[in-house]
Amino acid sequence: MPGCIGNVKLVKERDDRSKYSRRLSVLTIPEYRLDRFLDLSDEQIVQLGRNGDKDATDYLIYKYKNLVKLKARAYFLIGADREDVVQEGMIGLYKAIRDYQQDKAMAFKTFAELCITRQMITAVKNATRQKHIPLNSYISLNRKAFEEDSDRKYVELATIDVISDPELVLIKKEEYNGIEDKMGEILSAFEWEVLSLYLNGKSYVEIAKKLNKSVKSVDNALQRVKKKVEKQVFDCTIV
Template sequence: MNDGRQEEKFIEEQLAILAREGNEEAEEYLIRKYKEVVKTKAHLYFIAGADRDDIVQEGMIGIFKAIKGFDPSRQASFRTFAELCINRQIITAIKQATRRKHSPLNTSVSLSKPMDGEAKTVTLAETLSTGSDSDPVAQLLLKETMDILEGSGSDFFSSLEQCAWTHYLQGKTYREIAEILEKSPKSIDNAIQRTKRKMAGFLEKSR
């Protein structure tokens, strides 16, 4: 089973390389395949004044960006990179719609644009790396990023980081997590901060 996943990963990476070099058949194959991923994600987001087709269109732009920007020398597989590009494109569109409508939308925000639209504010990735966790949007994106990276089959996070982060998203305090995992509160704090920095760094590198 694992061999099958590795083979699929290799084939996708080769197709992505061919597509990036201008092979239309490879590009069309990846677009067809990931359109289903986009349709699934479209149900998770809402853009005021837009229908699902608009969201799907944004997700498809994300696929094009993934094909053009994929670098096989990086740690992420093409699937991991493509899903992050799709998420980011949809989220950016939602953030732009928020500013236009001047009304709150559901939990969505740009990963690489200032969180309140002002030039002097920090980006979400910077916010994550510095430990600001009051924003439920940030927590949602961190959870989704963790799920994507875990699903890629890489050892991106240690077992302690994964366990601590799972409890953290459930609203537990560092002390409560420490008692559950039989670790010191300081080690839990360190694990959670490492997790945030890793995810923020990965998101910045995949821009």
């Protein structure tokens, strides 16, 4: 009997702010229905999907879902579940399949990466506008992008409205390679320890317990970290 693999379908549902948000539901389909795509280029498969071949779209989503998960590791959105970031990335992938134009002289994979990243950043910007989410910021420091590449880390949240939207700190890795080293100088030992634990997925409660501090102390430390990062980024942009 043929094996089965995950087939991801986007489903619309209305959230509590009366806006549509997309969620992922996982189905299964036989592998033999996807075998016919193995010898085709991504660009050819995209065209098949445009022509109504649902299996073609499913194949591309399955093929690139691990790329989405890999990118989601490098993006850290405070106030949201990690799976939410993955879901946003999958929406970006779906949009890439929908909007790709082969005549633009860009490979589909490159276009897909751009759409995935853009969707994740958009999610961060939208989250910062929700007043009920505490400590909205997007920080990715000391976080390895690829397990097999120990030298590549994301100090990457880029430059959007640092002054007008101070809850969002975006640092371009290409422009601010020195930020990571500078953080070691401007953060206290406690702040650095709190940040490191937080970036490793620990909750406020877990950090407080590990460091024998109150949850309030942990929250205050992360607030100070955010302000110091904002100041550092601003100082770099006006040099």
